[in-house]
Amino acid sequence: xxxxxxxxxxxxxxxxxxxxxxxxxxxxxxxxxxxxxxxxxxxxxxxxxxxxxxxxxxxxxxxxxxxxxxxxxxxxxxxxxxxxxxxxxxxxxxxxxxxxxxxxxxxxxxxxxxxxxxxxxxxxxxxxxxxxxxxxxxxxxxxxxxxxxxxxxxxxxxxxxxxxxxxxxxxxxx
Amino acid sequence: xxxxxxxxxxxxxxxxxxxxxxxxxxxxxxxxxxxxxxxxxxxxxxxxxxxxxxxxxxxxxxxxxxxxxxxxxxxxxxxxxxxxxxxxxxxxxxxxxxxxxxxxxxxxxxxxxxxxxxxxxxxxxxxxxxxxxxxxxxxxxxxxxxxxxxxxxxxxxxxxxxxxxxxxxxxxxxxxxxxxxxxxxxxxxxxxxxxxxxxxxxxxxxxxxxxxxxxxxxxxxxxxxxxxxxxxxxxxxxxxxxxxxxxxxxxxxxxxxxxxxxxxxxxxxxxxxxxxxxx
Numbered sequence: 001x002x003x004x005x006x007x008x009x010x011x012x013x014x015x016x017x018x019x020x021x022x023x024x025x026x027x028x029x030x031x032x033x034x035x036x037x038x039x040x041x042x043x044x045x046x047x048x049x050x051x052x053x054x055x056x057x058x059x060x061x062x063x064x065x066x067x068x069x070x071x072x073x074x075x076x077x078x079x080x081x082x083x084x085x086x087x088x089x090x091x092x093x094x095x096x097x098x099x100x101x102x103x104x105x106x107x108x109x110x111x112x113x114x115x116x117x118x119x120x121x122x123x124x125x126x127x128x129x130x131x132x133x134x135x136x137x138x139x140x141x142x143x144x145x146x147x148x149x150x151x152x153x154x155x156x157x158x159x160x161x162x163x164x165x166x167x168x169x170x171x172x173x174x
Numbered sequence: 175x176x177x178x179x180x181x182x183x184x185x186x187x188x189x190x191x192x193x194x195x196x197x198x199x200x201x202x203x204x205x206x207x208x209x210x211x212x213x214x215x216x217x218x219x220x221x222x223x224x225x226x227x228x229x230x231x232x233x234x235x236x237x238x239x240x241x242x243x244x245x246x247x248x249x250x251x252x253x254x255x256x257x258x259x260x261x262x263x264x265x266x267x268x269x270x271x272x273x274x275x276x277x278x279x280x281x282x283x284x285x286x287x288x289x290x291x292x293x294x295x296x297x298x299x300x301x302x303x304x305x306x307x308x309x310x311x312x313x314x315x316x317x318x319x320x321x322x323x324x325x326x327x328x329x330x331x332x333x334x335x336x337x338x339x340x341x342x343x344x345x346x347x348x349x350x351x352x353x354x355x356x357x358x359x360x361x362x363x364x365x366x367x368x369x370x371x372x373x374x375x376x377x378x379x380x381x382x383x384x385x386x387x388x389x390x391x392x393x394x395x396x397x398x399x400x401x402x403x404x405x406x407x408x409x410x411x412x413x414x415x416x417x418x419x420x421x422x423x424x425x426x427x428x429x430x431x432x433x434x435x436x437x438x439x440x441x442x443x444x445x446x447x448x449x450x451x452x453x
Contacts (some may be wrong), residue, residue, distance in 0.1 A: 037281050038317055038318075039287065039312060040310075042311060042312070043269070045285070045288060045307065046307075049303060055291045059294065060294055077272035120294065123295065123296075126299050130300040133300060145307050146308065147308075148311075152312055152315040156269075157269050158269065160272050161268065161270060162269050
């Protein structure tokens with residue numbers, strides 16, 4: 001008997017998923033159940049942030065290098081396309097020349113690479129700053145970050161309640 | 175019925191015997207009237223307690239006269255406990271402002287964003303990290319507060335259920351009082367009739383001035399005192415004139431019809447099968 005041919009999307013739902021790889025599998029979340037999250041200590045969270053930042057710091061120089069190379073390539077392409085377009089304009093005086101489209105495309109690509117380069121540069125600078133900050137925090141200097149938590153523990157209002165009260169007061173005064 | 179037929183059985187009796195009978199019946203009437211008053215007072219107390227339990231009365235009723243009624247005392251105790259727990263719960267909710275399940279969700283999200291490595295373009299900035307770190311531990315403290323006060327929520331639910339059951343029981347008991355009241359009225363009515371007959375007979379004898387019958391407590395007064403409602407007819411009966419039910423009898427002058435203005439111009443509008451009235 002000829003086996004039934006798999007057709008359409010309905011059958012795929014019945015099939016086991018093979019080879020479906022989530023991109024997050026590369027960087028899995030640190031396994032932490034809800035109960036653990038509720039009991040997480042500041043030291044543990046600071047250490048986890050540091051581990052993430054250190055991993056990012058290792059990856060960033062290579063990414064920055066790639067973005068630089070990409071930007072250089074885009075700049076050269078745009079420069080060449082611009083020269084070709086200007087030459088074409090002088091020769092033919094036609095704005096609808098194909099070189100105009102090439103120039104516009106390369107210019108758009110250059111702008112995108114500049115944006116990506118700045119993102120990488122900012123991330124790199126932020127990572128350096130963050131590493132210094134969180135390393136300092138490992139020595140227990142997070143007190144100023146836990147002011148709200150301490151107020152709640154002492155029976156005071158949460159920052160959400162304070163914000164809500166301020167909003168209500170503002171609305172009432174208006 | 176003639177007067178002779180009405181008093182035929184009494185004429186055969188001695189005057190002292192008739193007076194003694196009259197006194198006995200008066201005593202019974204007084205006793206039943208007192209009982210009726212007591213039942214109405216209890217009904218009113220029950221009505222007030224139920225109203226107070228469902229927040230229709232602001233002040234708790236005074237139960238000094240009904241010390242023996244454990245059900246009413248228990249209902250008032252439960253209401254006070256319920257109000258106190260409600261106040262504690264409201265205070266906690268106002269102080270924390272965010273429900274527990276939302277806090278746990280947000281904490282999981284913040285923890286994920288703080289600790290899981292992502293692409294550098296999606297990574298939170300240092301300022302965001304500091305904010306999330308601070309909020310994460312504030313939310314952790316809030317969840318702990320909720321957990322510490324968990325008994326408040328459980329007690330509130332338990333007290334609410336108990337109060338509801340007590341109110342239902344009081345309501346059930348109230349029906350029994352209504353039955354007692356009807357029975358009391360059924361007994362009282364022939365007694366009053368007999369007392370009236372004896373009094374009339376004694377008054378008809380020369381030189382006799384019998385005691386008057388105890389005044390009948392008005393049904394409306396008792397019902398109003400018990401917190402019950404009255405019908406429109408009963409309200410009308412309480413008024414000398416001008417009751418709401420008497421409104422139908424008043425003939426109001428018919429309003430004069432407005433003289434129709436005769437249109438001089440022909441109206442230009444589609445008639446859709448109707449006849450033109452001024453045509």
